[in-house]
Amino acid sequence: MRHRSSTGHAKDLLSVASSRMILGLGPPVMTLTAIAAAITGYNEAVLTHALPLWMPLMQVSSLPFSLTAPALALLLVFRTTASYGRFDEGRKAWGLIVNRTRDITRQALTWTRSPDDYAHKVQCSLRHAVAFCYCLKDHVAREEDLNQG
Known part of the structure; x- marks a missing residue:
């Protein structure tokens, strides 16, 4: 129930600030x-005549901004791949546990010989x-608390 509740999303959003990737x-x-916002604000102030007309418009190369996009994309791909890898390992481990539990149950059923001890031993x-x-x-x-399960 804890993992299905909608309050879990709020906890996840609050923990974003402490993420290693964000940090x-x-x-x-x-x-x-901040540099892009400052340049945009400056250019807007020059165009709306909030600053003197003799001040030139600033033009900045888009190269620094376009160089960060592939790095962020690669980081996102690596994080997604790592996350899926962890999910897949967990899924495989759970499948192995399910199969082994079925094996143990099957062995318990074949372990009992007589009907009088069948009920107690198998149920146990x-x-x-x-x-x-x-x-x-x-x-x-x-x-x-294991008693809550």
Whole structure:
């Protein structure tokens, strides 16, 4: 329920400022943005006659601005690829866990021989297999209380 709630988006948005990517790319991007905004503001002031007419319009090469775009695009691609890689590894690990849990359950069913101990032993082993999944979820999610699962 915690991962499906809409309040999780607010937490993610608040954590953007502490992101390593933002902290690493923030200063150069903000510097270029500030320079572009200052030049745009200056040119607008000259064109609207807020500054004296003898002041020239500033023209800046677009090269610094166009050089940052491929770097940001590559960074985004690498981050997306790394994120998908982590997701895929998690998906494979969960699939392996599901298959091994099914194997253990199948072995528990073949382990019991007589019908009188079938119910107790099988039910006990099946409860442990289910409990393993909940314990693993709580361990991965770092939740404190296993009784809440």
